[in-house]
Amino acid sequence: MTDTATDQPLLEVRGLHMHFPISEGILMRRQIGEVKAVDGIDFSLRRGETLGLVGESGCGKTTTGRCILQLERPTSGAILYDGVDINGLSRREMLALRRRIQVIFQDPYSSLNPRMKVGDIIGEPILVHGLAPDAARRTARVRELLQVCGLDPSFADRYPHEMSGGQRQRVGIARALALEPEFIVCDEAVSALDVSIQAQVINLLEDLRERFGLTYLFIAHDLSVVRHLCQRVAVMYLGRIVELADCDELFDNPLHPYTRALLGAVPVPDPTVEAGRVFQPVRGEVPSPINPPSGCVFHPRCAMAVEGCKRSRPELRELRSGHWVACSEVS
Amino acid sequence: MTAVTDDTIAVRRSWHDAALGFCRRQPLGTFGLAIVVIAALAGLSAEWIAPYNPTSNDFEAMTQPPSLAHWLGTDQFGRDLLSRIIYGARTALIIGFVSAFVGGFAGLVLGVGSAYFGGTTDLILQRVMDVLMAFPLIIMALAVVAIFGTGVQNVIAAITVPLIPRCARVIRASALSIREVPYIDAARTSGFSHARIILRHMVPNVVAPFLIMLTAFVGQAILAEASLSYLGLGVQEPTPAWGLMLQGGAEEYASTAPWIAVFPGLAIALTVFGFSLFGDALRDAIDPKLRER
Numbered sequence: 001m002t003d004t005a006t007d008q009p010l011l012e013v014r015g016l017h018m019h020f021p022i023s024e025g026i027l028m029r030r031q032i033g034e035v036k037a038v039d040g041i042d043f044s045l046r047r048g049e050t051l052g053l054v055g056e057s058g059c060g061k062t063t064t065g066r067c068i069l070q071l072e073r074p075t076s077g078a079i080l081y082d083g084v085d086i087n088g089l090s091r092r093e094m095l096a097l098r099r100r101i102q103v104i105f106q107d108p109y110s111s112l113n114p115r116m117k118v119g120d121i122i123g124e125p126i127l128v129h130g131l132a133p134d135a136a137r138r139t140a141r142v143r144e145l146l147q148v149c150g151l152d153p154s155f156a157d158r159y160p161h162e163m164s165g166g167q168r169q170r171v172g173i174a175r176a177l178a179l180e181p182e183f184i185v186c187d188e189a190v191s192a193l194d195v196s197i198q199a200q201v202i203n204l205l206e207d208l209r210e211r212f213g214l215t216y217l218f219i220a221h222d223l224s225v226v227r228h229l230c231q232r233v234a235v236m237y238l239g240r241i242v243e244l245a246d247c248d249e250l251f252d253n254p255l256h257p258y259t260r261a262l263l264g265a266v267p268v269p270d271p272t273v274e275a276g277r278v279f280q281p282v283r284g285e286v287p288s289p290i291n292p293p294s295g296c297v298f299h300p301r302c303a304m305a306v307e308g309c310k311r312s313r314p315e316l317r318e319l320r321s322g323h324w325v326a327c328s329e330v331s
Numbered sequence: 332m333t334a335v336t337d338d339t340i341a342v343r344r345s346w347h348d349a350a351l352g353f354c355r356r357q358p359l360g361t362f363g364l365a366i367v368v369i370a371a372l373a374g375l376s377a378e379w380i381a382p383y384n385p386t387s388n389d390f391e392a393m394t395q396p397p398s399l400a401h402w403l404g405t406d407q408f409g410r411d412l413l414s415r416i417i418y419g420a421r422t423a424l425i426i427g428f429v430s431a432f433v434g435g436f437a438g439l440v441l442g443v444g445s446a447y448f449g450g451t452t453d454l455i456l457q458r459v460m461d462v463l464m465a466f467p468l469i470i471m472a473l474a475v476v477a478i479f480g481t482g483v484q485n486v487i488a489a490i491t492v493p494l495i496p497r498c499a500r501v502i503r504a505s506a507l508s509i510r511e512v513p514y515i516d517a518a519r520t521s522g523f524s525h526a527r528i529i530l531r532h533m534v535p536n537v538v539a540p541f542l543i544m545l546t547a548f549v550g551q552a553i554l555a556e557a558s559l560s561y562l563g564l565g566v567q568e569p570t571p572a573w574g575l576m577l578q579g580g581a582e583e584y585a586s587t588a589p590w591i592a593v594f595p596g597l598a599i600a601l602t603v604f605g606f607s608l609f610g611d612a613l614r615d616a617i618d619p620k621l622r623e624r
Contacts, residue, residue: 069520098522111513115535124531125521175517 009044010183010215011068013088016041016077018063034133036289037063039239039297040077042316047182051218052230052247054223054262058286060239061219061328065185068217070094081183099129102176106188107201109169112160119156121147125178146172148211148285150204166197173204183215190225202229222316223266227251235259238297239289241316245323255325257302258282296327304329353616357375360612366605369600374421383411384570385418394580404590407580412590416598418571423602424567426483426556430490431548436554437491438498439541443533447507447525457503460496468555469492476564490555494548498565500546505537539614546610550603557599571598 018038023029038060045051053061061197068074068079070086078085086097106113112121122142125131132138143153149170160168169189177183186205190198202225208214215245220226226233229246234244235258243256255258268274287293292299299309306329316324319331354361373380382402383389389409397404402534403412444454466474468490475489509515510533518528557574566572576595584591 058437066516069516071516071519095522098520101520103517103520105513105517107513111517113514113518113532115538116531116550124518124523128521129524172517175521179521 005081008047010047011217012078012080013064013068014042014063014078017075018060018072019066019075023260025149027061028070033290036239036292038067039289041236041239041241043234043241043244045183045215045217047215048209049232050218050230052223052226052233053217053219053236054226054233055236056221056262056286059236059288060189060289061236064236065103065187065217065219069185070311096168099179100181101183101185102179103164103185104169104172104176104189107192108165108172108275109160109318111172112168112175114160116159118146118158118160118163121160121171122156122175122178129179133178139239141178142174145177146171148177149174149206150200156205159313163252165193166200169193169197169201170204173201173208176307179214180212181256183217186218186220188219188221191222198225199283223251223263235262238286238292240297240326241324242298242326243324244316245320249320249323253323255319255323255329255330256298257304258298261271261279290302319329353612357612357616361606362614363605363608363610363612366601367609370420370602370605371424371535373417374424377418377421381411381417385410385414386569394584394591395526397590400550403529405529406576406591407584407588411595412576415571415576416573417575419576419595419598420602422483422566422572423556423599426487426490427549427553429487430494430552431545433487433553434491434494435498435541435545435548438495438500438532439502441495442499442502443506443529444535444557446503446510447529447533448524449510453503454518455536456499460499463493463496464500466493468551469558472492472555472559473562473564476559480601481564481567483566486556486559489559490552494552498541498544498548501540502537506533509533509536539617543610543614546606546613550606553606554599554603592613 002255013032016038017036017040019034019036021031022035024032033272041060041064043051053064055061063072064225067074068081068086074087075169076088079087080102081097084097086094094297112118116124117254119139119142122145123138126138132141134331142156146155147155151167151170151174155163155167155171160171163270168175171190173189189205192200193201205216207230209216218226230247232245233250235248235250235256236239236242237258243250243259251260254263258268261280264280267279280303282301283303287297287300293310295311295315296309296314298306299305302309304327308328314326314328316326387410389405389411391409392401392405393409395401395405395409400413401413403416405411406415441456441460445453471493472486472489475492476485479485480490515528515532518532523532540622546548553573556565557570557577560574561573561578563578566575568575573595579591581592581595
């Protein structure tokens with residue numbers, strides 16, 4: 001599946017930090033702290049590859065996606081897209097890149113403007129970017145996009161509330177495709193759907209990837225979906241990447257204690273196996289990103305933690321070929 | 332993958348079907364609309380339908396109770412009350428509509444802009460609004476009239492200015508919640524301009540609260556105009572205005588000739604009531620989610 005991927009990274013994230021200030025006061029605002037939503041992460045994505053970004057709620061995976069989409073201005077760090085740091089771009093320079101980077105959102109209900117017809121929702125980006133010279137061509141393109149996403153072209157005359165969740169999500173995908181992007185951030189794109197619809201949408205995303213040579217950053221918390229769709233997976237915990245490896249390697253041979261706990265929490269669809277399994281849940285709660293633990297952020301909950309884990313922050317080390325782990329105790 | 336098909340394709344409804352549908356589903360709103368329409372027609376065609384000149388005195392028929400000659404009776408100067416109420420509708424509706432629309436649209440733009448841009452823009456705008464809001468509508472209007480004098484334009488200005496922050500505040504609250512919704516993010520990731528996002532994506536989604544407010548504002552502005560005129564700070568005699576008709580003779584003759592006060596009071600109350608009924612119904616009708624599928 002990686003035959004379309006080349007060595008040149010399409011996207012490279014270096015030392016990305018996104019700290020949201022917490023301020024107090026009305027006229028004399030002063031900062032009293034910050035939420036370290038993303039606290040120094042690095043990864044890269046090759047063209048044609050699908051990278052899964054997993055972790056529990058609040059670990060910073062969505063914020064990472066929003067930084068790449070320039071919906072948030074990162075506190076520090078570089079986001080290199082095709083070799084260009086997009087943080088420093090002006091509004092006009094960014095406009096050209098907007099065509100190449102698109103997004104599919106989690107909630108198929110709030111991601112479509114309830115006052116616009118489906119045809120206008122999909123057609124608007126085409127109009128704004130001048131991709132179709134006249135209304136007739138635009139309409140034809142909208143109908144084609146609907147068909148590509150498995151919807152009847154007559155849906156163009158509908159309002160979003162006249163459709164089901166799965167149909168709406170297909171409209172969201174059609175809108176993302178309208179600008180002919182090469183890179184799509186899928187922010188929990190299937191999490192809000194029924195399991196049967198999930199499978200359909202995942203198949204659609206796979207079809208589109210092959211058909212248009214797309215690159216996905218697939219943000220999710222459902223590990224089975226990630227395993228099915230992704231070539232590589234990055235596991236995030238409290239604003240940091242703790243493990244990054246090829247998909248099969250990560251699932252078959254997890255090294256970081258957090259990844260092991262996360263995979264251990266996935267139920268096995270076989271009652272006899274499930275009954276015989278020793279379930280070891282992670283102790284405690286996720287600490288607050290306002291005041292994360294010192295050293296390794298996972299140490300208060302880690303079964304393997306030693307004294308040194310409290311002091312120094314482990315960096316990602318390549319323990320096997322392509323398998324990176326941020327833990328000083330595994331080898 | 333096979334295309335998802337569905338044979339119930341929405342048929343575009345013509346406008347009179349839509350109007351009929353509105354009447355059927357919103358009987359109270361239709362009643363409100365009827366009052367508004369009657370008041371508007373009376374104001375527009377006052378010259379033709381008023382039986383008497385509203386400013387001419389008939390000293391042989393002073394403080395007369397309702398009769399065939401004077402359907403709603405006459406006041407202490409022998410002026411026909413029905414004619415004065417009909418002409419008064421014109422004054423009330425001109426001031427009501429102009430103030431509500433100018434104040435409402437200014438508030439819409441300031442409210443949505445304030446929410447969309449946020450940060451310092453929002454902070455400064457909202458503090459200015461706070462200052463304006465600190466004055467009750469009547470006190471603010473009194474100040475404007477006291478400075479600039481009476482007259483229709485000044486009364487309109489006096490009523491418009493206090494309406495702006497009331498509208499901006501409500502619209503900003505709705506717009507703030509819409510700003511965080513993913514379809515605005517989607518618009519931003521598609522590189523749409525600020526103007527397009529505000530006008531095409533945010534404004535249409537605050538239209539429901541805006542319309543209810545606008546209709547309520549017309550009612551409020553009519554009430555404010557009546558209050559100002561009653562206090563002698565609004566429209567001046569002998570111009571027929573409902574608030575003015577409640578003043579002077581109406582108070583003096585309240586026990587012997589109550590019709591002088593009752594009918595203009597009724598006109599004010601009914602018109603304001605009609606506008607709020609219509610506004611509520613309009614909100615329900617305009618929301619596509621509540622519309623007939």
